[in-house]
Amino acid sequence: MPRQVDSDQRRHEIAIATWRAIDELGVDGTTMRAIADRAGCTIGRLNHYFERREDIMVSALRHAHAQAAARMAISVTGRSGRDALHAVLLEALPLDDVRRTEWKVWLTFWAQAIATESLRHEHEQRYREWRQLVATLVADAVPAMRKAQVGRIADSLVATVDGIGIHTLMSRDAGAARRARRTIESALDAHLPRSTDR
Amino acid sequence: MPRQVDSDQRRHEIAIATWRAIDELGVDGTTMRAIADRAGCTIGRLNHYFERREDIMVSALRHAHAQAAARMAISVTGRSGRDALHAVLLEALPLDDVRRTEWKVWLTFWAQAIATESLRHEHEQRYREWRQLVATLVADAVPAMRKAQVGRIADSLVATVDGIGIHTLMSRDAGAARRARRTIESALDAHLPRSTDR
Numbered sequence: 029m030p031r032q033v034d035s036d037q038r039r040h041e042i043a044i045a046t047w048r049a050i051d052e053l054g055v056d057g058t059t060m061r062a063i064a065d066r067a068g069c070t071i072g073r074l075n076h077y078f079e080r081r082e083d084i085m086v087s088a089l090r091h092a093h094a095q096a097a098a099r100m101a102i103s104v105t106g107r108s109g110r111d112a113l114h115a116v117l118l119e120a121l122p123l124d125d126v127r128r129t130e131w132k133v134w135l136t137f138w139a140q141a142i143a144t145e146s147l148r149h150e151h152e153q154r155y156r157e158w159r160q161l162v163a164t165l166v167a168d169a170v171p172a173m174r175k176a177q178v179g180r181i182a183d184s185l186v187a188t189v190d191g192i193g194i195h196t197l198m199s200r201d202a203g204a205a206r207r208a209r210r211t212i213e214s215a216l217d218a219h220l221p222r223s224t225d226r
Numbered sequence: 227m228p229r230q231v232d233s234d235q236r237r238h239e240i241a242i243a244t245w246r247a248i249d250e251l252g253v254d255g256t257t258m259r260a261i262a263d264r265a266g267c268t269i270g271r272l273n274h275y276f277e278r279r280e281d282i283m284v285s286a287l288r289h290a291h292a293q294a295a296a297r298m299a300i301s302v303t304g305r306s307g308r309d310a311l312h313a314v315l316l317e318a319l320p321l322d323d324v325r326r327t328e329w330k331v332w333l334t335f336w337a338q339a340i341a342t343e344s345l346r347h348e349h350e351q352r353y354r355e356w357r358q359l360v361a362t363l364v365a366d367a368v369p370a371m372r373k374a375q376v377g378r379i380a381d382s383l384v385a386t387v388d389g390i391g392i393h394t395l396m397s398r399d400a401g402a403a404r405r406a407r408r409t410i411e412s413a414l415d416a417h418l419p420r421s422t423d424r
Contacts, residue, residue, distance in 0.1 A: 050340075052341075053341060054337070054338060054340045054341025054342065055253055055254075055337040055338055055340065055341070056253075056338060056341070057341060132340050135333075135336055135337050135340060136337050136340070138333055138337070138392060138396070139252070139253040139333050139334050139336070139337030139338075140252060140253055140254060140337075141396060142248075142252045142253065142330050142333060142334070142395070142396075143250075143251060143252025143253070143254070143255060144252065148396055148398075151396050152396065152397065152398075155393060155396075180408060180409065180412040181412070181416075183390075183405060183408075183409045183412070184386060184409050184412050184413050184416070186389060186393075187385070187386045187387075187388075187389025187390045187393065187409060187413075188382060188385045188386050188389060188413075189385075189389065190385075190388060190389030190392055190393070191384060191385025191386060191387065191388030191389040192381075192385045194336060194388055195353060195384075195385065195388070197340070198336070198339060198346055198349050198350065198353075199350065200346075200350075207381060210378060210381075211378065211381045211382050211385060214378040214379070214381070214382050214417075215382050215385075215386075215416075218379075218382070218413075218416035218417045219412075219416045
């Protein structure tokens with residue numbers, strides 16, 4: 029295997045191992061030791077690929093982001109306007125095991141980003157991309173809408189998804205997924221009424 | 227000092243020390259050692275008042291919750307209807323240093339709650355109280371509204387606050403506070419249009 033491909037593959041395996049550690053052990057349990065165990069390597073080997081623990085977290089987060097983006101691209105296939113927006117917002121929520129794990133990665137990342145500048149900066153970049161996607165879909169759904177209004181609605185929908193995501197992840201209530209879907213529909217109805225172009 | 231008062235006072239001091247540790251060091255740095263240092267006591271002393279680290283986190287969170295509730299009670303004084311709702315939602319956001327620290331406590335708590343059942347359970351209780359407050363204020367603002375609709379709007383507003391809170395906490399952008407206020411106004415306008423009773 030060429031050296032670069034091999035290196036990329038190892039980094040990918042370490043990102044997956046980090047996901048598994050977060051999923052199984054939470055933020056306090058996700059030590060370098062726990063990640064190395066799950067990647068089947070030594071801590072020294074981790075340090076070979078990632079200089080600092082925070083770099084591993086960035087890699088795990090980018091993997092979550094890329095995976096979600098790929099699913100979203102599939103979810104909009106054959107859809108347009110408000111339906112495409114709706115599909116993408118639902119795709120962002122923790123409504124199955126894979127997405128629950130993604131949300132655990134996000135939440136762990138956010139908590140660590142409070143005190144770690146490189147993680148905070150990474151959050152801002154990912155947030156900007158995600159907000160831009162939502163704004164583009166809002167503008168597609170209501171072509172006549174002013175840009176400032178599109179931005180306000182995108183801010184509100186992105187915030188709604190983050191809030192619902194946290195609560196759904198935390199909830200053991202059997203109705204949580206249904207309520208999450210309903211809240212997204214309610215936010216869409218409020219911001220983009222079906223009958224109006226504004 | 228009576229024994230119980232003394233004990234409550236010590237627990238309160240430890241909760242404050244935990245806040246300071248989270249504020250200064252983030253989730254990874256908030257060890258029993260860091261908390262004990264800030265409380266001016268030994269780890270053994272911490273264990274005397276709190277059996278497990280998670281019990282300290284619950285105490286720190288309840289302190290955040292009580293402090294926010296007290297501010298909210300003040301913020302609604304002389305207000306009613308939509309204005310009272312608006313004031314309470316703004317009060318929940320990280321728009322000054324005290325509230326930024328509160329938000330750090332929340333985010334740290336959520337990340338730890340992923341893997342710790344007692345924290346997750348505590349989150350659900352606090353969330354229920356907060357949602358109930360918002361639902362009561364929505365019902366006050368639009369007395370004619372059906373109960374199911376009040377619930378949907380409360381879910382959506384609570385989610386919006388959580389999402390904006392995270393992003394505002396993470397942002398170094400000077401305009402973040404202004405955008406947070408604007409997003410709350412935009413969500414209120416969407417869900418509770420001024421001109422309609424629904």
